Amino acid sequence: MRSFLFLAVLFLAAPLPEAVRADTTTAHAIAMHGSPKYGPGFSHFDYVNADAPKGGDLRLHELGGFDNFMPWLPKGTAAAGAGEYLFDTLTVRSLDEPFSEYGLLAETIEWPEDRRWVTYTLRKEARFADGQPVRAEDVVWTFKTLRDEGEPFYAYYYGDVEKVEALSERKVKFSFKPGDNRELVMIVGQLPVMPKHYWKDRDFADASLEPPLGSGPYRVKSFKPGKRVVYERRDDYWARDLPVMRGRYNFDRIIHEYYLDETVALEAFKRGDYDWRTETNSKLWATAYTGDAFTDGRLVTEEVQHSNPAGMQGFVFNTRRPVFQDPVLREAITYAFDFEWSNKNLFYGQYQRTRSYFQNSDLAAEGLPDQDELALLEPLKKDLPPRVFTESYQPPRSDGSGRPRENLRHAQKLLIDAGYQVRNGKLHTPDGQPVNFEFLLYRPAFERIVLPFARNLKTLGIDANVVRVDQSQFVQRLRRFNFDMIVGGWGQSTSPGNEQRGFWSCEAAERESSQNYAGVCNPAVDALVDKVIAAQSREALVTRTRALDRALQWGFYVVPNWYAPTHRFAYRAGLDHAPLPAYVPITGALDLWWNESAR
Incomplete structure (x- = not known):
């Protein structure tokens, strides 16, 4: 989430928000400045392949190990992908705009001109994987739990939130402390929402290997502690046809294999044991991506220009x-x-x-x-x-x-x-x-x-x-x-x-x-x-x-x-993507890729 949380200011012209009432705006999306690129009737983001085939596996590698599925705790090591695959957020960002957020769990976003508060109205169809609806009380519980028991990041990031309250079953309001903090109406939407009813009889601070209940596009199919975790795409995922999700999360299974040594992991990739990697080591990029698999096209290397600040x-x-x-x-x-x-x-x-x-x-x-x-x-x-x-x-x-x-x-x-x-x-x-x-x-x-x-x-x-x-x-x-x-x-x-x-x-x-x-x-x-x-x-x-x-x-x-102003990707032939957007992260935005063999 962190790499992914920090975006930029928008200057692009776009259609007006759905409703403007006095000094209050209600819309499907919000931009830091100006208006979002995509209007209320958009069908999908421009950088996705809306007709991408669904199916096949994506095998990835990780280093080290894991001992829980809770990436928000200040202890232990969470399994790769647990946050992104298992949990939905109120809003999602677009990757071809510097800083715009579009409703996912939230059907509409309402805010005043001075941005002293923001109200989200949740979609009626939003569901956790057990079929229970996502309610405003889940948002309130999640916010307070992450602020009080989660990583310190949340306490700083949301430090100027004064109050969060459920106004009705589907409407939740965040009110902010006095002062100028225009970004808050954007970033509270990035909150991953957890089910309050699931945690009623569980200890949130207990970093365990019990896969938690979420509302996201995947579920945990199987895992071997510290070694391997397999995520399976949910056929019953409630948001699969929303414009913000169309063309995304195209693999039936995403498999993370863990290695203790980077050299061993690279050799495993060249052997065909997994499908995709990003390379941050310049020496390896210059010298190690060679051999028959690259010569005959079974493995592909690609450098992708991006517009992300380097930090x-x-x-x-x-x-x-x-x-x-x-x-x-x-x-x-x-x-x-x-x-x-x-x-x-x-x-x-x-x-x-x-x-x-x-x-x-x-x-x-x-x-x-x-x-x-x-x-x-x-x-x-x-x-x-x-x-x-x-x-x-x-x-x-x-x-x-x-x-x-x-x-x-x-x-x-x-x-x-x-x-x-x-x-x-x-x-x-x-x-x-x-x-x-x-x-x-x-x-x-x-x-x-x-x-x-x-x-x-x-x-x-x-x-x-x-x-x-x-x-x-x-x-x-x-x-x-x-x-x-x-x-x-x-x-x-x-x-x-x-x-x-x-x-x-x-x-x-x-x-x-x-x-x-x-x-x-x-x-x-x-x-x-x-x-x-x-x-x-x-x-x-x-x-x-x-x-x-x-x-x-x-x-x-x-x-x-x-x-470097480029990302370096290597992957097996048969994986494909549309032209990647300006703000593609170093992790490759793999939710945009697909498996050609699934056609």
């Missing part, structure tokens, strides 16, 4: 750790990563350097702040690094030699000027403590990238001990912020909003399982996040997000990594 991936400093509380040290460490060498020798030239937390979008801060940004930043000046106002952030560049001597000399000067000393080849802080830390990994592919970085750090007298653990250990340590440095990141959308609190706020920094991995806690950042959430127009959103970007860039919370 930020980087080597994340846990600033909760004493060793990383000095921004001078964090800045100096960034000079030890030689991206140019890595891109040439490890990545086959496939990447570009990331410099912004909103990379690959118009939200990225570039150049010096303009007058509108300065109006936001000046009142916060005492809590911001001076260079926010005087310099445009750029990550260090090197000659690509792998031994970035000039960069390391500059880092050394930064440290000496700040009072650091090298004694017996070891860097010590101004108060005499040795500088060393642990770099925590779970993916072996990153070792080839991190080890040269650690070697350069050693030149500065810094010991970076690279430690690899299995995925379950990594997840548990991540949730407890029990690490010094990790490879981490934050996906972004073209319309940032409430999720930013979970990424950067002081409150999130103190709450385990939040996505504030870096431990960012700065009053100026908190204030700028609030400004982003309160943006009343696209222009204001861009200005405010750029200002936030500057504060994060100059905070040196990460060593920026890299990004």
